[in-house]
Amino acid sequence: MLRFIVRRLLWLVPTVIFITYLVYVLVRIGWDPVETYKRANNRVTAAKIAQYKEANYLYDGFWGWTRGYFKWLWSFLQGPDHWLRTIKGRALVYPELRYSIFNTLRLAGIASFLGITIGISLGTLAARRPGGIFDTIVNFFAYFLGAIPPFVSGVVLQLVFAVELGWLPAGGVYPPGQQGFDLGLMIKHLILPVTVVAIQAISGYARFMRASLLDVRSMDYVRTARAKGLGEWTVLRRHMVRNAMIPMATVIALDIGQLVGGLIITENIFNYPGTGKYFIKHAFNGDLPALMPFLVILIISVLVFNLLADLSYAKLDPRIKLG
Amino acid sequence: MADIHDPQTTDTAALDAAEGLDVETKRPFRLALGRFWRNRGAAISTVIFLTVVLAVIFTNFTARYGIDEQVIELNPAAGVTKNQYLEPSHIAWMGTDNIGRDLYSRLLYGTRSSLLIGVAAGLLSVAIGTIVGLISGIRGGKLDDIMMRVTDIYLAFPFLVAIIVIRQFLGEVGWITAIIGDKSSFRFTIFLITLFGWMGVARLVRGSVLSLKEREFVEAARAVGASNTRIAFTHLLPNSIGPILVAFTISVVGGLVVESTLSFFGLGPQPGSGNTSLGKLIELSAEGAKAGYWWIVAYPCGMLVLLAVCINFIGDGLRDAFDPKLDKGKA
Numbered sequence: 001m002l003r004f005i006v007r008r009l010l011w012l013v014p015t016v017i018f019i020t021y022l023v024y025v026l027v028r029i030g031w032d033p034v035e036t037y038k039r040a041n042n043r044v045t046a047a048k049i050a051q052y053k054e055a056n057y058l059y060d061g062f063w064g065w066t067r068g069y070f071k072w073l074w075s076f077l078q079g080p081d082h083w084l085r086t087i088k089g090r091a092l093v094y095p096e097l098r099y100s101i102f103n104t105l106r107l108a109g110i111a112s113f114l115g116i117t118i119g120i121s122l123g124t125l126a127a128r129r130p131g132g133i134f135d136t137i138v139n140f141f142a143y144f145l146g147a148i149p150p151f152v153s154g155v156v157l158q159l160v161f162a163v164e165l166g167w168l169p170a171g172g173v174y175p176p177g178q179q180g181f182d183l184g185l186m187i188k189h190l191i192l193p194v195t196v197v198a199i200q201a202i203s204g205y206a207r208f209m210r211a212s213l214l215d216v217r218s219m220d221y222v223r224t225a226r227a228k229g230l231g232e233w234t235v236l237r238r239h240m241v242r243n244a245m246i247p248m249a250t251v252i253a254l255d256i257g258q259l260v261g262g263l264i265i266t267e268n269i270f271n272y273p274g275t276g277k278y279f280i281k282h283a284f285n286g287d288l289p290a291l292m293p294f295l296v297i298l299i300i301s302v303l304v305f306n307l308l309a310d311l312s313y314a315k316l317d318p319r320i321k322l323g
Numbered sequence: 324m325a326d327i328h329d330p331q332t333t334d335t336a337a338l339d340a341a342e343g344l345d346v347e348t349k350r351p352f353r354l355a356l357g358r359f360w361r362n363r364g365a366a367i368s369t370v371i372f373l374t375v376v377l378a379v380i381f382t383n384f385t386a387r388y389g390i391d392e393q394v395i396e397l398n399p400a401a402g403v404t405k406n407q408y409l410e411p412s413h414i415a416w417m418g419t420d421n422i423g424r425d426l427y428s429r430l431l432y433g434t435r436s437s438l439l440i441g442v443a444a445g446l447l448s449v450a451i452g453t454i455v456g457l458i459s460g461i462r463g464g465k466l467d468d469i470m471m472r473v474t475d476i477y478l479a480f481p482f483l484v485a486i487i488v489i490r491q492f493l494g495e496v497g498w499i500t501a502i503i504g505d506k507s508s509f510r511f512t513i514f515l516i517t518l519f520g521w522m523g524v525a526r527l528v529r530g531s532v533l534s535l536k537e538r539e540f541v542e543a544a545r546a547v548g549a550s551n552t553r554i555a556f557t558h559l560l561p562n563s564i565g566p567i568l569v570a571f572t573i574s575v576v577g578g579l580v581v582e583s584t585l586s587f588f589g590l591g592p593q594p595g596s597g598n599t600s601l602g603k604l605i606e607l608s609a610e611g612a613k614a615g616y617w618w619i620v621a622y623p624c625g626m627l628v629l630l631a632v633c634i635n636f637i638g639d640g641l642r643d644a645f646d647p648k649l650d651k652g653k654a
Binding site: 019023026027029030031032143144147148149151152155156158159163164170254257258261264265268269279280283295298299302303305306 | 475476479480481483484487488489491492494495496576580583584587588605608609611612613614615617620621624627628631635
């Protein structure tokens with residue numbers, strides 16, 4: 001087990017470097033930073049451009065990209081003070097990125113918590129009597145709501161509750177001009193975006209949990225447990241749910257790894273200053289220095305949680321041997 | 324009646340008829356079709372879906388206005404000063420959009436473009452995914468490992484971030500856009516959706532191949548010396564038709580949703596004047612919602628959800644029909 005973890009952790013480093021290099025080149029070609037610089041500062045002189053390219057490691061050609069990537073990586077590793085400034089506005093990247101990550105984790109964390117707890121409960125209750133009334137209702141809603149893309153549910157909720165009824169704010173974290181912390185206002189602003197994300201999460205987890213439990217239902221150990229004379233509730237709780245949670249844990253770990261990526265659609269509909277909004281804003285500006293730290297953190301998060309998912313699988317299911 | 328017991332006779336239908344039996348031999352595909360139609364959800368979804376398809380194909384009859392035609396001409400002299408954002412009425416069943424065009428007609432044209440994108444991307448994804456899944460499943464070994472590792476990471480990565488970065492990259496490389504068209508073309512969008520769509524199909528097909536590979540009939544085929552290619556095309560592929568059809572329906576829904584999502588950020592195909600897409604209409608609905616024009620939101624979004632639910636139901640129906648052993652939880 002320890003050997004496996006160490007080996008995977010050692011593999012993680014070259015994997016991260018390789019993928020971030022790939023992404024660096026993709027972003028360099030996709031949103032040419034020099035073009036962005038010219039757009040942000042029109043009537044800039046050629047000498048100024050050359051100076052800018054040198055200062056930001058924007059060398060040309062394949063070897064230029066590679067050299068530029070490693071210089072950029074070095075500046076990135078030295079900490080937020082050494083990070084390059086954004087092209088548009090010459091702003092510091094770190095404060096804005098940190099702010100948006102916290103915002104996203106708050107929104108996504110609450111929504112995921114609701115999704116996991118409610119989803120698993122509903123899925124378990126539905127699987128107790130497959131084909132029963134409760135099962136049919138849960139299945140239908142999970143199916144129907146799960147098929148609604150977040151931009152549809154987001155826009156519809158906004159139209160109904162914010163515009164027509166006026167009960168909840170249409171977006172943001174606070175009303176414009178708000179100073180300081182206010183829990184009540186924050187919760188009020190979170191309700192709609194959390195609902196949009198939680199609907200998706202609940203229906204996804206409920207369906208997965210139900211399917212997972214149905215797989216477990218016909219196993220020998222469940223029959224053994226029943227034969228021992230255990231009550232239906234004990235069989236469910238002690239034998240079925242625990243085994244059904246094994247694939248569930250993997251899925252949850254993978255989903256958490258993606259959270260930093262932001263809820264791009266939801267955040268943009270509700271004008272919520274999270275990483276999804278951060279990504280779209282800087283992607284549309286073509287701002288390489290702002291995009292790269294976000295993408296690197298995202299890649300590391302995805303890969304680490306991928307590893308955790310594998311580990312959780314082995315930890316929870318003793319039959320699986322890690323090689 | 325001696326001749327019917329003649330061992331030369333292989334016509335089983337004639338045999339049955341001669342013995343007074345009314346036996347109808349059914350091929351597995353027919354059986355599956357029968358099971359499919361008995362599934363109420365799938366049957367209703369198929370009817371609704373086909374109705375929508377017919378409606379968007381024959382827009383000559385179903386659409387009431389041209390694609391860029393305004394419902395009423397602005398004529399300040401006669402007192403007609405407003406034709407944009409009219410509520411649904413007899414002149415425009417689903418109201419009008421921001422420049423006074425009939426939403427109902429535009430919804431039909433838009434759905435046609437989007438379905439075309441979805442089906443084209445779905446077919447391409449299935450073609451590529453099936454080939455890759457077959458090869459990966461049969462060959463196994465290193466190739467399979469690499470394939471699954473790559474798709475693992477791809478699938479674990481937030482989809483929208485990846486698709487936006489890659490879309491931008493592809494759009495800037497000259498020789499790629501020469502082949503698949505400009506960033507805002509239909510062809511480019513189809514290609515982009517396929518690029519992300521084939522992996523799910525490949526996994527499904529691979530899984531099916533891996534389980535079929537251990538079955539007796541494949542072993543028998545191998546024992547009589549059939550080549551890998553022959554086994555793939557005569558045994559594995561026909562027996563995987565269920566998962567492949569399901570993968571196709573998933574891909575079509577995926578294509579529809581991705582097109583709308585990209586359009587939502589203004590990154591979808593820009594059909595220009597003379598055409599539109601479901602995504603373009605939904606893009607407009609974000610503006611409509613803030614101003615409280617419910618019909619701008621309700622109809623395009625409703626259409627997308629309707630199509631998604633119908634195609635999903637059809638896919639589930641197909642899976643159950645082709646794999647009757649599957650535990651559907653109906654026990």
